Amino acid sequence: MAPSxxxxxxxxxxxxxxxxxxxxxENPNYSVLEINGPDAAFRPVEKDRGKNAKQFTWVLLLKxxxxxxxxxxxxxxxxxxLGAIKKRLFFGQGVAMESEKLGKGRLLFRIIRAFLxxxxxxxxxxxxAHLNGWHYFQNHNLHIPQTSEIQxxxxxxxxxxxxxxxxxxxxxxxxxxxxxxxxxxxxxxDRMILCLGCFWIKYKKIKPRIEGNPFNSDDVEGSGYEYPxxxxxxxxxNEREVYEQSISAVCQMDWPKDRILIQVLDDSNDENIQWLxxxxxxxxxxxxxxxxxxxxxxxxxxxxxxxKSAMSCDYVKEYExxxxxxxxxxxxxxxxxxxxxxxxxxxxxxxxxxxxxxxNKDENLLTRLQNINLCFHFEVEQQVNGIFLNFxxxxxxxxxxxxxxxxxxxxxxxxxxxxxxxxxxxAHLNGWxxxxxxxxxxxxxxxxxxxxxxxxxxxxxxxxxxxxxLCLPAVLTSKISIWKKSNLILLFxxxxxxxxPFYSFTLFCIILPLTMFVPEAELPVWVICYIPVxxxxxxxxxxxxxxxxxxxxxxxxNTMSVTKFNAMVSGLFQLGSSYEWVVTKKAGRSSESDLLxxxxxxxxxxxxxxxxxxxxxxxxxxxxxxxxxxxxxxPPPVKKINKIYRxxxxxxxxxxxxxxxxxxxAQGVHFYFLLFQGVSFLLVGLDLIGEQMS
Numbered sequence: 001m002a003p004s005x006x007x008x009x010x011x012x013x014x015x016x017x018x019x020x021x022x023x024x025x026e027n028p029n030y031s032v033l034e035i036n037g038p039d040a041a042f043r044p045v046e047k048d049r050g051k052n053a054k055q056f057t058w059v060l061l062l063k064x065x066x067x068x069x070x071x072x073x074x075x076x077x078x079x080x081x082l083g084a085i086k087k088r089l090f091f092g093q094g095v096a097m098e099s100e101k102l103g104k105g106r107l108l109f110r111i112i113r114a115f116l117x118x119x120x121x122x123x124x125x126x127x128x129a130h131l132n133g134w135h136y137f138q139n140h141n142l143h144i145p146q147t148s149e150i151q152x153x154x155x156x157x158x159x160x161x162x163x164x165x166x167x168x169x170x171x172x173x174x175x176x177x178x179x180x181x182x183x184x185x186x187x188x189x190d191r192m193i194l195c196l197g198c199f200w201i202k203y204k205k206i207k208p209r210i211e212g213n214p215f216n217s218d219d220v221e222g223s224g225y226e227y228p229x230x231x232x233x234x235x236x237x238n239e240r241e242v243y244e245q246s247i248s249a250v251c252q253m254d255w256p257k258d259r260i261l262i263q264v265l266d267d268s269n270d271e272n273i274q275w276l277x278x279x280x281x282x283x284x285x286x287x288x289x290x291x292x293x294x295x296x297x298x299x300x301x302x303x304x305x306x307x308k309s310a311m312s313c314d315y316v317k318e319y320e321x322x323x324x325x326x327x328x329x330x331x332x333x334x335x336x337x338x339x340x341x342x343x344x345x346x347x348x349x350x351x352x353x354x355x356x357x358x359x360n361k362d363e364n365l366l367t368r369l370q371n372i373n374l375c376f377h378f379e380v381e382q383q384v385n386g387i388f389l390n391f392x393x394x395x396x397x398x399x400x401x402x403x404x405x406x407x408x409x410x411x412x413x414x415x416x417x418x419x420x421x422x423x424x425x426x427a428h429l430n431g432w433x434x435x436x437x438x439x440x441x442x443x444x445x446x447x448x449x450x451x452x453x454x455x456x457x458x459x460x461x462x463x464x465x466x467x468x469x470l471c472l473p474a475v476l477t478s479k480i481s482i483w484k485k486s487n488l489i490l491l492f493x494x495x496x497x498x499x500x501p502f503y504s505f506t507l508f509c510i511i512l513p514l515t516m517f518v519p520e521a522e523l524p525v526w527v528i529c530y531i532p533v534x535x536x537x538x539x540x541x542x543x544x545x546x547x548x549x550x551x552x553x554x555x556x557x558n559t560m561s562v563t564k565f566n567a568m569v570s571g572l573f574q575l576g577s578s579y580e581w582v583v584t585k586k587a588g589r590s591s592e593s594d595l596l597x598x599x600x601x602x603x604x605x606x607x608x609x610x611x612x613x614x615x616x617x618x619x620x621x622x623x624x625x626x627x628x629x630x631x632x633x634x635p636p637p638v639k640k641i642n643k644i645y646r647x648x649x650x651x652x653x654x655x656x657x658x659x660x661x662x663x664x665x666a667q668g669v670h671f672y673f674l675l676f677q678g679v680s681f682l683l684v685g686l687d688l689i690g691e692q693m694s
Contacts, residue, residue, distance in 0.1 A: 081683075108566060112650040115510070119657045122517045129158050130664050170520035173511065180507040181527055183499050188535055190495055195538045197384040206387055208435050214341045227259045228343075230336060231319040231403075235306045236277070236327035237267040237299075242445070242586045243277050249330035251284045251291060254337060261319065262291040265306045267299045301414030302581040303396070304422075308412040311403075319403060326397040328586045330443045338440045339400045350405030350432030351424070353382065354398045357441040360587065363448050365549070366690040369556050370446045370453065372539060372546045379438065379542035386436030389487065391428045396420030398442040405432045415470060417581050418463030425471055425488070429478040448587050450690035451643060455582045457560065458567040464497040465571030466579070498572070501564035508558045508677070509651055513658035516670065525669050555680035556689065562647055648685035652678050 132155070201207070215226050232250055236243055250262055264281050268274050274295060281293040296309055307324070310316075321340060325331060331354075339352045355378045361371040385392040396419070406412075409426040416422055424434070447453040475488055508528070515522050536554045540546055546553070569575070655678035662671040683689050 081679075081688075109647050109650065112647055112654065115513070116650050116654045116657065119513065119517060119654055119661075123657055123661050125158070125161070126517070126661060126664060128154075165518055166520050170518050173514055173518055174521040177507065177511045177515070177521060177523060180503045180511060181523075183503040184507060184527065184531070187495060187500055187503070188531055190491065191535055191538060194380050194384050195541070197388060198380045198542075201383060201387055207439065208342055208437060210341045214344055215337065227256050228321060228340060229319040230255065230260050230340065230400075231316060231322040232260065232262045233265055233307065233310055233322060233324050234263065234327060235265040235267070235303050235310075235324070237306075237583050238270055238273055239268070239327035239583075239586065240270075240273050240276070242328040243273075244280055245330055246325065246327050247277075247280050247284065247291075249332075250325060251287075251289045252333050253331070253335065254333040257288060257290055260290060260336075261315070262289065263310050264291065264293050265310050266293065266295045267306050268295075269299070302417065302419075304412045304414045304419035307419070308414070311406070311411060316403070321400050322403055322406070323400045324397055325442070326444070328445045329397055331398070332442070335440065335442065336400070339437065342435050342437075343400075343402060346433075348431070348433050349435055350402050350409075350427050351394060351434040352400045353386070353392070353395060353434065353436050354440040354442050355379075355382075355436075355438050356395070356398060357443050358446050359443050360445050360448060363587075364690060365552060366450060366453060367446050367448055368546055368549050369553050372543050372549070372553050373557075374446070375542040376539045378436075382436045383438045386434060389484075390433040390435075391484070391487075392424070392434055392436060393492070394420040394424035394434075398444070402432075405430075408432075416463050416467045417459050417579060418467055421464060422467055422471070425467070426474070428484075428488070429474060429480060431480070445586055447584055448690060449585065450684065450687055452585045453690070454563055456584045457563055458570075459581060461497070461501060461564045461567035462571030464493065465568050466574065468493045468497070469572070469574070498568060501561055501568045504558060504561035505565035509561060509655075512670075513654050513674065516658040516661040516665070516667075516674070519665055523670075528673050529669055551676075552680075555677055556684075558677055559648070559680045559684050562651060566647075642687035644687070645685045648681050652681035652685050654678075655681060 232253070234246055234250060236246070239246075247262075247264060253260065264277060266274060266277050268277070278293055281291055284291050294310060296306065299305070301308065311322075316322075321343065323336065323339075335354070339354060342352050343349055356374060358367070358371055358374070361367050382392045382395075405427050406423065409423060409430050409432070411423075412419055413422055428434075447456055472489070475485055478485070507523075511521075512523060512528060532554055533550075536550050536557075540550055540553065655674050659671050659674035659678060662674060
């Protein structure tokens with residue numbers, strides 16, 4: 001009997017059902033009949049049986065179209081990146097080179113450039129050895145050939161390099177990598193403990209509460225006693241974009257007008273901006289708001305000097321609390337009613353801090369990544385430290401201070417650029433407690449350009465190290481408990497301000513590329529992959545909508561390590577840039593509710609033109625002159641100039657070189673990490689991360 005050529009048994013998806021039955025008939029025309037199961041008419045019809053060849057063709061074409069679209073999108077992104085590299089890096093069109101003001105910055109760039117040159121030379125040497133079949137570096141158990149095995153002088157040089165690398169280069173790199181891995185694990189454990197504390201707070205629903213309604217009183221004459229005297233300060237400097245909305249939001253506070261005073265502390269050196277702010281203050285003053293304008297002729301001490309000068313006024317003695325808002329912050333009208341009552345019956349409380357909310361968090365990729373970081377800072381770090389330790393770093397704005405706590409702690413000092421952290425540490429050493437309100441949010445902005453974000457991060461990471469040098473003796477000699485001293489020194493300063501930027505830059509930007517050329521000191525996969533991904537997942541939990549950006553977030557955090565490390569070193573060793581204050585550029589974004597409020601106020605002004613009648617004639621003439629200048633001048637729009645950051649570009653090429661080297665040793669995880677991290681450094685070095693990449 002010929003073999004059956006029916007392939008339906010393995011081609012069809014259905015399986016055989018039922019029991020085979022053999023039937024013998026009298027007439028042997030059909031000797032054997034095999035019944036596999038129920039009749040086809042009674043068998044359930046499957047989905048694929050109804051499809052014909054044409055439908056399968058359309059499905060395949062649809063999948064091919066989707067694949068082609070994905071490939072086309074990747075090609076477009078790659079082409080745009082190559083175009084940006086060609087335009088900005090080679091031709092220098094529309095770019096400005098980053099200025100290195102200090103020798104320290106040039107020294108770091110020279111070190112990175114030296115590493116890059118050495119890595120290129122070693123890579124060329126390794127490729128040549130690979131082409132000649134000298135695959136010794138692929139074996140972890142290094143075999144050094146004997147003299148009889150030497151094939152030539154180049155082979156002898158390569159073998160000598162292998163021996164020197166294994167005996168003299170690998171041990172110090174392995175020791176430094178082990179030290180950084182230990183720091184990495186300690187910092188990861190700290191993050192884990194903070195996240196567990198946050199989960200416990202959510203589970204137990206722990207938060208500061210106000211008993212009853214402290215402002216509800218049946219005694220009309222004594223009701224004013226429930227509203228303490230509050231001073232509100234708005235420090236600003238050349239804040240043309242945001243001054244109006246900030247002053248407007250503060251002036252609409254739901255608080256008795258005779259129990260509040262607003263100080264607009266203007267350090268602007270532009271006369272036009274000064275007149276605009278004066279006019280805005282005058283407008284609200286005519287509406288019965290208790291608001292004054294202060295301008296310093298000599299701008300010393302930056303923000304700390306501005307606040308110190310304002311607190312020296314004689315009328316400040318009449319006030320019990322002071323609320324501080326930066327120029328881009330827009331508090332809700334009930335802000336004081338949500339914060340000031342926490343001081344009642346709590347004489348040991350010196351600060352009540354509110355959380356920040358960002359009106360432009362979805363503007364571009366850079367703002368999305370900042371939102372992830374800041375949400376973790378407030379939701380986890382500030383909240384956990386506030387609940388369990390009654391201490392955290394003051395954020396410099398959106399907080400209410402007890403004036404007595406400021407005075408007993410020494411007031412505002414001009415010795416660092418982080419005057420907010422300085423006063424918080426000194427108040428903590430004097431026994432004052434802090435309260436963090438995670439439910440009270442104040443709208444503000446995050447930097448939308450990489451240059452502004454970079455300068456902000458430099459100040460935020462150099463100032464704490466400078467403060468650590470200055471306040472360490474005071475911490476050691478203070479009367480607080482050993483536990484609080486240990487938390488302040490080991491966790492607050494060393495672990496979160498010094499160790500984090502140190503190991504992040506050293507481990508992922510220096511040691512990891514070196515291990516590609518020195519495989520004897522190879523980093524394990526869990527160090528460069530598993531733990532960073534897990535930590536990134538924990539960091540992104542407070543902002544779950546940002547989950548699709550977890551990979552860019554991980555890469556960008558490693559990319560920013562060079563800036564943070566640079567700032568940390570400058571602050572620790574008191575270099576010139578540690579006392580450099582650059583005002584973060586604002587865009588003047590407003591939420592939808594703010595725009596509606598502005599439209600309502602403008603309509604009221606149109607219906608009540610008498611609001612300006614209280615202003616003097618000279619002020620009105622000056623205001624009209626400024627408006628005419630703004631209407632007639634209409635300067636041409638300023639073209640955006642992107643910067644080229646040399647350290648980031650050098651690190652980008654170093655990481656890309658190391659990724660090529662990882663291909664020779666067939667290390668897939670290392671290759672992808674180095675490749676993506678190199679591209680991330682390249683985007684930052686070409687100032688592409690802050691553009692419209694939503």
